[in-house]
Every structure is written in structure tokens, then in C-alpha cells.
Amino acid sequence: MNAAIPRPARQTTARPGGELPVTGTWRVRAADRRLAPVARVVRALLEPHLGDRLLPPGAHDEGAAGSAVLDLALDGAPPAPYDVPVGVSPRGLARPADEAYRLAVTGHGITCRAATPEGVFRAATTAAQLLTATAGPIPYQELTDAPHYAxxxxxxxxxxxxxxxxxxxxxxxxxxxxxxxxxxxxxxxxxxxxxxxxxxxxxxxxxxxxxxxxxxxxxxxxxxxxxxxxxxxxxxxxxxxxxxxxxxxxxxxxxxxxxxxxxxxxxxxxxxxxxxxxxxxxxxxxxxxxxxxxxxxxxxxxxxxxxxxxxxxxxxxxxxxxxxxxxxxxxxxxxxxxxxxxxxxxxxxxxxxxxxxxxxxxxxxxxxxxxxxxxxxxxxxxxxxxxxxxxxxxxxxxxxxxxxxxxxxxxxxxxxxxxxxxxxxxxxxxxxxxxxxxxxxxxxxxxxxxxxxxxxxxxxxxxxxxxxxxxxxxxxxxxxxxxxxxxxxxxxxxxxxxxxxxxxxxxxxxxxxxxxxxxxxxxxxxxxxxxxxxxxxx
Missing domain, CATH: 3.20.20.80 (Glycosidases)
Known part of the structure; x- marks a missing residue:
């Protein structure tokens, strides 16, 4: 089962029977330079769990067996489960931040997409949990999620x-x-x-x-x-x-x-x-x-x-x-x-x-x-x-x-x-x-x-x-x-x-x-x- 907490609002199986191994090396890659600070933090959060399997920035090991990529990308997320989060923005924004995200697990790795860096980060923390809390390989899947409370x-x-x-x-x-x-x-x-x-x-x-x-x-x-x-x-x-x-x-x-x-x-x-x-x-x-x-x-x-x-x-x-x-x-x-x-x-x-x-x-x-x-x-x-x-x-x-x-x-x-x-x-x-x-x-x-x-x-x-x-x-x-x-x-x-x-x-x-x-x-x-x-x- 998906062990992520909080439980994502929507989960679909991308390809029945497909699984992504998690035991090989991993690379965190920001597809947009605006996500470089997010990538640095995500790497820091993953280090206690992946250790030497987390490749340093700029390293390329995609050809090695069992190697995977955690991709961070700014992209329009699908409609969020909640139109606008309930409550007050702790950052003082007139409208709560858009934290909706989409996460896909494929044979290539895990891709985290959202319309904002904050949403990408929320997706990446879900990915971190999947890598740590999932027993064995991660089934191919797509998750869509957003918060209820701001x-x-x-x-x-x-x-x-x-x-x-x-x-x-x-x-x-x-x-x-x-x-x-x-x-x-x-x-x-x-x-x-x-x-x-x-x-x-x-x-x-x-x-x-x-x-x-x-x-x-x-x-x-x-x-x-x-x-x-x-x-x-x-x-x-x-x-x-x-x-x-x-x-x-x-x-x-x-x-x-x-x-x-x-x-x-x-x-x-x-x-x-x-x-x-x-x-x-x-x-x-x-x-x-x-x-x-x-x-x-x-x-x-x-x-x-x-x-x-x-x-x-x-x-x-x-x-x-x-x-x-x-x-x-x-x-x-x-x-x-x-x-x-x-x-x-x-x-x-x-x-x-x-x-x-x-x-x-x-x-x-x-x-x-x-x-x-x-x-x-x-x-x-x-x-x-x-x-x-x-x-x-x-x-x-x-x-x-x-x-x-x-x-x-x-x-x-x-x-x-x-x-x-x-x-x-x-x-x-x-x-x-x-x-x-x-x-x-x-x-x-x-x-x-x-x-x-x-x-x-x-x-x-x-x-x-x-x-x-x-x-x-x-x-x-x-x-x-x-x-x-x-x-x-x-x-x-x-x-x-x-x-x-x-x-x-x-x-x-x-x-x-x-x-x-x-x-x-x-x-x-x-x-x-x-x-x-x-x-x-x-």
C-alpha cells in the first residue's frame, strides 16, 4: 500500500504490475533553475535515508542498473481536490499558497510537478516518504493532492x-x-x-x-x-x-x-x-x-x-x-x-x-x-x-x-x-x-x-x-x-x-x-x- 502521510487525495495505478526499485542510486534534478533552492533542501532531507546512494549535484549515473532520478518541475498541476485551502496563510498572503501537486512513479524515477515551488516541495516530501516508508519497490502510480487547511x-x-x-x-x-x-x-x-x-x-x-x-x-x-x-x-x-x-x-x-x-x-x-x-x-x-x-x-x-x-x-x-x-x-x-x-x-x-x-x-x-x-x-x-x-x-x-x-x-x-x-x-x-x-x-x-x-x-x-x-x-x-x-x-x-x-x-x-x-x-x-x-x- 501507499505509506505516505498525509494520505494523498487521489491515487491511480499507472501500469499494473510495474514497480520502481529503490535500492540503487538516486539523483535529485531541478528541471527549472527557480527550483534549485528546493532541490538543495530536498537533498538535505533525503541524506539521512539514502546516504551514499544519493549522488552529489551534477553527477550522472543514469546508465547504471537501479539508478533513478527525483525530478522537480514547475508545471500546471491538475485541478486540486480543494479549490482554495481553508483558513489564513501563515506567510501573510492575501490568498493561501498553491500547494497542489502531482507525483508520478515510473521506471525512470519519481517526477514531482506543481505550479509553484511550494507545491513541488510538498510533492518531494511525499517522494521522500515513499523512498523510506515503502516496503520494497514502489508501484508505478500517480498521486494528486492539495491541502484542506492553509x-x-x-x-x-x-x-x-x-x-x-x-x-x-x-x-x-x-x-x-x-x-x-x-x-x-x-x-x-x-x-x-x-x-x-x-x-x-x-x-x-x-x-x-x-x-x-x-x-x-x-x-x-x-x-x-x-x-x-x-x-x-x-x-x-x-x-x-x-x-x-x-x-x-x-x-x-x-x-x-x-x-x-x-x-x-x-x-x-x-x-x-x-x-x-x-x-x-x-x-x-x-x-x-x-x-x-x-x-x-x-x-x-x-x-x-x-x-x-x-x-x-x-x-x-x-x-x-x-x-x-x-x-x-x-x-x-x-x-x-x-x-x-x-x-x-x-x-x-x-x-x-x-x-x-x-x-x-x-x-x-x-x-x-x-x-x-x-x-x-x-x-x-x-x-x-x-x-x-x-x-x-x-x-x-x-x-x-x-x-x-x-x-x-x-x-x-x-x-x-x-x-x-x-x-x-x-x-x-x-x-x-x-x-x-x-x-x-x-x-x-x-x-x-x-x-x-x-x-x-x-x-x-x-x-x-x-x-x-x-x-x-x-x-x-x-x-x-x-x-x-x-x-x-x-x-x-x-x-x-x-x-x-x-x-x-x-x-x-x-x-x-x-x-x-x-x-x-x-x-x-x-x-x-x-x-x-x-x-x-x-
């Missing part, structure tokens, strides 16, 4: 689980291979501030100069954006305000807290959100966002806006409006978590949908709590659960607020797309039990790969006209290194990528068979993954 992303969280620039480049390669096109970097939180800003150096000043640097220099950040752009991935930085601000407060002690709701001040151990009505605070935040916007080549900057525990509704709304205005004043487009809808929404606003009270899956009775060992181990009580439900109750109306205001929703539901969710112990192989037991947010109900693969974007009742796109998230509270990160990502990220590209849930029976073939691809790239027993790995 925005297909992943959030990673170096604020809590630091990732080196090299590790982030490996994440970008993984996104590219699965046709994801946004890397959302959660750069700031209570635990750390990870982007050096020359105009605001105090944020990354380190007391112990013998400790390893755990932030990105401006050179690191520029380099990551360039590397991502070469792979048609857009970097979206997040500066999470007005809450989640302990790292900022440590650099600027003395900033006043936001006005607290009556009876809440001092009752809970939270970091007071920032008060954007305070002139000194606004000046500091303005300098930060202006510098972040200056350093960011993409069109979007994420302003956070989630979980501002300890701020009044009026203070929070003022903060969101100020943050949006500051980003727009620097020529970028703001997006924020869904709570930002409570500050008002316009047609230019994007809100990232992540939670409602039913999605939190909290017990209502002692009997239900007794059946949730993950909550009991975390010290959860019914009283605490009720307090959480009261705090998050406004979230049940955020989607309606966005739609009524004419904005867009970026779909990141905690129930399925939060990949920091533990896996059930019964699907974890024994040799991975120790690692799996410490990975994931402790109070989430454990869910397996099948649960993620069966997520249906339509299940939330949000029409496509209100959807900006799809984005998985992986917050880093439990991430102690790169292997931890990829064990949480894989195989679930591949399932999210399929849904984001096709616009619908996977058919689990055949999807799990295709997933099984991708273990080899991950191993050849040195990526740790969870070998869930839901999948029959070869």
Missing part, C-alpha cells in the same frame, strides 16, 4: 523545556516532511525567557556565567527563520502576556500587579499579571514587542492572553487591546489564545481555540474522581475541580464571541491536539514504560495514538469560514531533552498532520498500517518515538 502548525515550548537551535532545526525538518507549515515558538513563560532582545538585554542577563546559555541570540533566531523559510515553514514567536510573566517580572522587579478581582488577591500562589494601564509597564512591554516584531521575518506575532489568573476582566481586556495595538504598530499581525476574544474581536483577529469546560474532562463526584488515578496522584480534589470549572466557565462562550465578531479560530483543542498528554500504560511497550510514565501533563487523562488520529475538526461545530487552520501543541513541563520531546510528538504528530492536510479524521484501520511504516523513517533520522502497541510495527 495553516498547519505545531507549538513547541522552549520556555519550559529548552531546545537548542540544532534541535529546533530537526523539528523544522520533521514538520516539512509531514507538510506542516508553522512552527509556533512559546518563547516566554514563568520558567524562562528564551529570546535575546538587544534593545531589552535584561531579559536574558544571566547571573551564573558558567552555566550554559539557554536562550536564542538574534543570530540564532534569524538563522532558524531562514532555515524554516527554505522548507516553507513560517516561524511564529509567542510572547505570553499579561499572565505567565514571572521571567519578565524577575528582569523588571517592581512592576505593579494588575488589579485583582475582589476576594482573590493573596488567596492563590499565582504570579500577578501585568497591568498595562501602568505607564512603566506599558513602556517596557512596548519596547519588548517592537523588538520582537523587528527581529521576526514572518507576518505574525503571538501575544499570549491565556490564563491571566488574578486580573479583573477590565484589566485583562485593556491588556489584550494594548498588546494587539503594539504589534500592529510594528507592522505585524497579532494572534492570541481564545481568552483574548473577551477584549473584543474584529475580522482581522485570530484566536487560538484550546479549551472549554467539557473538554477539561473533570470529575463531578467522588466516585468519578476515584476512577482518575492521574488526578488523585496530583492531589486533585472536587473543590479544586469546581474552582477550575468556575475559572474556565467563560471559555464555553469564546468560540461564539469570535464568530460573532467576524474573527478566525485556530483549532488547537486540548482534548486531541495537546501532545503533552500522557499515553495509557496499557499501550506503552515495556522497554519504554519508565520514560512514558514521566512524560506528559500529569492531570490529563491518558490517551493513545488512535484518539488523536480520530479527531474530526467538524466535531466542534465551527464552520470552515471561521477557521484559520489547525495547530498541535506540546508544552514543555515534562520535557527534559530532545528525546522526550520526540517521544511525545511521535507518532501522534503524523496523525495531526494528516487531519490538518486532509480536513478530516483518519480512517484508523489503514492509517495505523501506514503509521507502522514510518518507524523506519524516524529511526533513520535519529528520532525517538513511542512504539505504541496500538500499531503493528514491522
Amino acid at each position: 495553516w498547519r502548525g505545531l507549538l513547541v515550548d522552549p520556555a519550559r523545556g529548552y531546545l537548542t537551535p540544532d534541535e529546533l532545526r530537526r523539528v523544522i525538518d520533521l514538520l516539512a516532511l509531514y507538510k506542516l507549515n508553522v512552527l509556533h515558538l512559546h518563547l516566554t513563560d514563568n520558567e524562562g525567557w528564551r529570546l535575546h532582545l538587544p534593545a531589552v538585554p535584561r531579559l536574558t542577563a544571566e547571573g551564573d556565567h558558567g552555566a550554559p546559555r539557554r536562550f536564542y541570540t538574534t543570530e540564532d533566531y534569524r538563522g532558524l527563520q531562514e532555515y524554516a523559510a527554505q522548507r516553507f515553514v513560517t516561524v511564529v514567536p509567542e510572547i505570553d502576556l499579561p499572565g505567565h510573566c514571572a521571567a519578565l517580572r524577575a528582569a523588571f522587579p517592581g512592576l505593579p500587579p494588575a488589579p485583582a478581582p475582589e476576594g482573590l488577591a493573596g488567596r492563590f500562589p499565582f504570579v500577578p499579571p501585568l497591568d498595562l494601564a501602568d505607564p512603566a509597564t506599558r513602556e517596557t512591554v512596548a519596547a519588548i514587542l517592537a523588538e520582537v516584531c523587528r527581529l521576526t521575518t514572518g507576518p505574525f506575532v503571538h501575544i499570549g492572553g491565556d490564563e491571566a489568573v488574578g486580573a479583573t476582566a477590565d484589566s485583562f481586556a485593556l491588556a489584550v487591546r494594548e498588546l494587539r495595538a503594539l504589534v500592529r504598530a510594528s507592522g505585524k499581525r497579532p494572534l492570541a489564545w481564545q481568552e483574548s476574544s473577551r477584549a473584543g474581536i474584529t475580522a482581522d483577529d485570530i484566536a487560538q481555540f484550546w479549551v472549554d469546560v467539557p473538554m477539561m474532562d473533570l470529575p463531578d463526584t467522588e466516585e468519578e474522581l476515584a476512577r482518575r488515578p492521574e488526578l488523585l496522584a496530583a492531589g486533585h480534589t472536587l473543590e479544586f475541580g469546581r474552582a477550575l470549572k468556575r475559572f474556565f466557565a467563560p471559555a464555553d462562550h469564546d468560540v461564539a464571541r469570535v464568530v460573532e465578531g467576524g474573527g478566525r479560530l485556530l483549532l488547537s483543542p486540548q482534548s486531541h491536539l495537546y501532545l503533552d498528554r500522557p499515553c495509557p500504560a496499557q499501550v506503552v511497550p515495556p522497554h519504554q514504560a519508565e520514560r512514558a510514565a514521566r512524560l506528559g501533563f500529569a492531570t490529563y487523562r491518558p490517551r493513545g495514538v488512535r484518539h488523536t488520529a480520530l479527531w474530526d475538526p467538524a466535531s466542534h461545530g465551527i464552520g470552515d469560514e471561521w477557521v484559520a487552520g489547525v495547530e498541535a501543541t506540546l508544552f514543555g513541563e515534562s520535557v527534559g531533552g530532545f528525546d522526550d520531546l520526540t517521544t511525545l510528538l511521535l507518532p501522534r504528530l503524523a496523525s495531526v498532520a494528516e487531519t490538518a492536510w486532509t480536513g478530516r479524521a483518519a480512517e484508523w484501520g489503514e492509517h495505523r498500517v501506514r503509521l507502522a511504516r514510518h518507524g523506519r523513517l524516524w529511526r533513520e533520522r535519529g528520532l525517538a518515538y513511542l512504539a505504541s502497541t496500538e500499531i503493528d510495527w514491522p
Whole structure:
């Protein structure tokens, strides 16, 4: 079977019984000089898999037995499965990029054709998967494909689980291979501030100069954006305000807290959100966002806006409006978590949908709590659960607020797309039990790969006209290194990528068979993954 993920929309057999061997040498050839940069990136993506069988540029080995060519060509693609991708272009285009492609497997090799370099690149990543994940020769075939959603992303969280620039480049390669096109970097939180800003150096000043640097220099950040752009991935930085601000407060002690709701001040151990009505605070935040916007080549900057525990509704709304205005004043487009809808929404606003009270899956009775060992181990009580439900109750109306205001929703539901969710112990192989037991947010109900693969974007009742796109998230509270990160990502990220590209849930029976073939691809790239027993790995 065709093992490509996402599953191509259309597949036809070119000649029954014909097969292309994959064990010989391969050459990547750009038929158009405009595709030379694409060819260089495709070669780099293939190197871990083909090794010495990948001929250097300019080499000719077509006469040798078993030699084949990966041809990249600009050509009019056939009508796409979807007329125009749904949602917002992460590159800021008025109309989403044309990513439709046609791929043909013949006795000569694999030909990737599209109307744009981006479409050719998407075809080439399918070819890379066929070369790696297909068992034996590749049957002669023709594939035609295009995405349903224009925005297909992943959030990673170096604020809590630091990732080196090299590790982030490996994440970008993984996104590219699965046709994801946004890397959302959660750069700031209570635990750390990870982007050096020359105009605001105090944020990354380190007391112990013998400790390893755990932030990105401006050179690191520029380099990551360039590397991502070469792979048609857009970097979206997040500066999470007005809450989640302990790292900022440590650099600027003395900033006043936001006005607290009556009876809440001092009752809970939270970091007071920032008060954007305070002139000194606004000046500091303005300098930060202006510098972040200056350093960011993409069109979007994420302003956070989630979980501002300890701020009044009026203070929070003022903060969101100020943050949006500051980003727009620097020529970028703001997006924020869904709570930002409570500050008002316009047609230019994007809100990232992540939670409602039913999605939190909290017990209502002692009997239900007794059946949730993950909550009991975390010290959860019914009283605490009720307090959480009261705090998050406004979230049940955020989607309606966005739609009524004419904005867009970026779909990141905690129930399925939060990949920091533990896996059930019964699907974890024994040799991975120790690692799996410490990975994931402790109070989430454990869910397996099948649960993620069966997520249906339509299940939330949000029409496509209100959807900006799809984005998985992986917050880093439990991430102690790169292997931890990829064990949480894989195989679930591949399932999210399929849904984001096709616009619908996977058919689990055949999807799990295709997933099984991708273990080899991950191993050849040195990526740790969870070998869930839901999948029959070869």
C-alpha cells in the first residue's frame, strides 16, 4: 500500500504490475533553475535515508542498473481536490499558497510537478516518504493532492523545556516532511525567557556565567527563520502576556500587579499579571514587542492572553487591546489564545481555540474522581475541580464571541491536539514504560495514538469560514531533552498532520498500517518515538 502521510487525495495505478526499485542510486534534478533552492533542501532531507546512494549535484549515473532520478518541475498541476485551502496563510498572503501537486512513479524515477515551488516541495516530501516508508519497490502510480487547511502548525515550548537551535532545526525538518507549515515558538513563560532582545538585554542577563546559555541570540533566531523559510515553514514567536510573566517580572522587579478581582488577591500562589494601564509597564512591554516584531521575518506575532489568573476582566481586556495595538504598530499581525476574544474581536483577529469546560474532562463526584488515578496522584480534589470549572466557565462562550465578531479560530483543542498528554500504560511497550510514565501533563487523562488520529475538526461545530487552520501543541513541563520531546510528538504528530492536510479524521484501520511504516523513517533520522502497541510495527 501507499505509506505516505498525509494520505494523498487521489491515487491511480499507472501500469499494473510495474514497480520502481529503490535500492540503487538516486539523483535529485531541478528541471527549472527557480527550483534549485528546493532541490538543495530536498537533498538535505533525503541524506539521512539514502546516504551514499544519493549522488552529489551534477553527477550522472543514469546508465547504471537501479539508478533513478527525483525530478522537480514547475508545471500546471491538475485541478486540486480543494479549490482554495481553508483558513489564513501563515506567510501573510492575501490568498493561501498553491500547494497542489502531482507525483508520478515510473521506471525512470519519481517526477514531482506543481505550479509553484511550494507545491513541488510538498510533492518531494511525499517522494521522500515513499523512498523510506515503502516496503520494497514502489508501484508505478500517480498521486494528486492539495491541502484542506492553509495553516498547519505545531507549538513547541522552549520556555519550559529548552531546545537548542540544532534541535529546533530537526523539528523544522520533521514538520516539512509531514507538510506542516508553522512552527509556533512559546518563547516566554514563568520558567524562562528564551529570546535575546538587544534593545531589552535584561531579559536574558544571566547571573551564573558558567552555566550554559539557554536562550536564542538574534543570530540564532534569524538563522532558524531562514532555515524554516527554505522548507516553507513560517516561524511564529509567542510572547505570553499579561499572565505567565514571572521571567519578565524577575528582569523588571517592581512592576505593579494588575488589579485583582475582589476576594482573590493573596488567596492563590499565582504570579500577578501585568497591568498595562501602568505607564512603566506599558513602556517596557512596548519596547519588548517592537523588538520582537523587528527581529521576526514572518507576518505574525503571538501575544499570549491565556490564563491571566488574578486580573479583573477590565484589566485583562485593556491588556489584550494594548498588546494587539503594539504589534500592529510594528507592522505585524497579532494572534492570541481564545481568552483574548473577551477584549473584543474584529475580522482581522485570530484566536487560538484550546479549551472549554467539557473538554477539561473533570470529575463531578467522588466516585468519578476515584476512577482518575492521574488526578488523585496530583492531589486533585472536587473543590479544586469546581474552582477550575468556575475559572474556565467563560471559555464555553469564546468560540461564539469570535464568530460573532467576524474573527478566525485556530483549532488547537486540548482534548486531541495537546501532545503533552500522557499515553495509557496499557499501550506503552515495556522497554519504554519508565520514560512514558514521566512524560506528559500529569492531570490529563491518558490517551493513545488512535484518539488523536480520530479527531474530526467538524466535531466542534465551527464552520470552515471561521477557521484559520489547525495547530498541535506540546508544552514543555515534562520535557527534559530532545528525546522526550520526540517521544511525545511521535507518532501522534503524523496523525495531526494528516487531519490538518486532509480536513478530516483518519480512517484508523489503514492509517495505523501506514503509521507502522514510518518507524523506519524516524529511526533513520535519529528520532525517538513511542512504539505504541496500538500499531503493528514491522
